[in-house]
Amino acid sequence: MNQFTLAAVNFAWLPILPLIAVAVGAMVIMLVGPSVDDEDSAGLGLIALMTVLAAFVLTLLTLGENSPAFGGALVADDYSGFFEIVILIATAVTIGMSLDYAADEGLAGAEYYALILFAALGMMLMAAAGDLIIIFLGLETMSIAVYALVGFLRRDPRSSEAALKYFLLGAFSTGFLLYGIALVYGATGTIQLGPVGAAVAAGMASNPLLLLGLGLMLIGFGFKVAAVPFHMWTPDAYEGAPTPVTAFMAVGVKLAAFAGFLRIFLVHLGPISAQWSDVLWVLAVLTMTVGNLIALVQSNIKRMLAYSAIAHAGYVILGMAAASSHQAGGAILYYLLGYSFTTLGAFAVVIALERHGEARDRISDFRGLARAHPGLAAAMALFMLSLAGVPPLAGFVGKFYLFSAALNAGLVWLVIIAALNSAISVYYYTVVIVEMYAREGNEVDVKRISARPALLLSIAAGLAGTILIGLFPQSYMGASADAYASAVGRSALKTTASLR
Secondary structure, eight states: SSSSOOOGGGOOOOHHHHHHHHHHHHHHHHHHGGGGGGTTTTTHHHHHHHHHHHHHHHHHHHOOOOOOEEETTTTESSHHHHHHHHHHHHHHHHHHHHHHHHHHHOOOOHHHHHHHHHHHHHHHHHBBBBBHHHHHHHHHHHHHHHHHTTTTTTTTTTHHHHHHHHHHHHHHHHHHHHHHHHHHHHHHHBHHHHHHHHHHHIIIIIOOOHHHHHHHHHHHHHTTOTTTSOTTTTHHHHHHSSSHHHHHIIIIIHHHHHHHHHHHIISSSGGGGHHHHHHHHHHHHHHHHHHHHHTTTOBBBBHHHHHHHHHHHHHHHHHHHHHTTTTTHHHHHHHHHHHHHHHHHHHHHHHHHHHBBBOOOOOGGGTTTHHHHHHHHHHHHHHHHHHTTOOOOOOOEEEEEEEEHHHHTTTTHHHHHHHHHHHHHHHHHHHHHHHTTOOOOOOOOOGGGOOOOHHHHHHHHHHHHHHHHHSHHHHHHHHHHHHHHHHHHHHHHHHHHOOO
């Protein structure tokens, strides 16, 4: 046999048990689906929820293991555990939003819920990846499932158009990422992230082949996180997709993309952060500014939240530009945690207004909601205030930590630009609140939220996360910092071993 033998590979199954659970659950739904009537598709949703719960428990059991598997291709550390937990929460909330929505829209149950689970599987793979090929496989598993989900409203031309645009631009961005991986492999002779980091630490930081490969990978990840100027697909895809899928994209896809992005560029390539910090500086400014300015003129709530998501990606990239600060990694994870709960909750309220296939996604559709449904209006107001960065909610504390890390890294002008952008965002978030509380309109006909317990729980989960993460930031920030430190510590150990 060659130098590579089976004995050299660590076939540790514990790190991948959550992934196996999600994959098995998706396949069970596909097998059971043909025997279930569309009217009873809620049962398939419950199977999907049980699958997510099982994977969640298994993920909790793997926390603290910090062990590689399959020759280092997968890593079970607290960093991957953090992202897997948040991704599974986002998946569960998405399924909860979908139970009534799928029945109203006539969506086929088995394919829909199986695709959600397969997308979650790809997201978790990206979070646990220890080499570039696993990141690519996770990205494609996630992307192909999400392409199909975006076009699931077959009778809606907007959905078909959104899926086509997302697919074409997504495939285009994948080419950049894969070509970048090939160049990095050509420069370093390895696809494993630890040895790549070791090669950089050993003096390869100025290798033009490596730098070109990293630049192409940066473009590929820029598409996935919807950074400007790679954001073109975002508003159309968000508007045309089924609203639960839009929420899943805004949170799950962004979490997975940033999980891979951070592990490569911050954790393993930290020693050469000076090589690309200026690029991230410009990318952060463009993403924040374009996202917030275009959101100002949107009349559709889903498009407005799409540009909002672009702007929030800019805030995260600001944290990445501050890689020289020891606070940056933990602050980014904390910010993504608060953003996830807030965004899921906002989209859950949007779904609450939709009924029997009737799209109510214009901001004017929220007019008078406070009088007709004060609970929904109060929830939406809290989500908008958190996204705007109003204390003491999660969005404010997340921005505070991010901006503090950037200041510690000496990025004063970047923080000033970010603060101005945050002030601009207050306007378009406040517009939604004004429509609900200060404008007269026809009474909004909304199906009783108490008759939709899964959707009610989704809104409650968003509210709980938005409030608790903001009111008690110490424990969540500590967990975020520890999760990031676990990845950095393992990276340092692998770099030292490779250099020997």
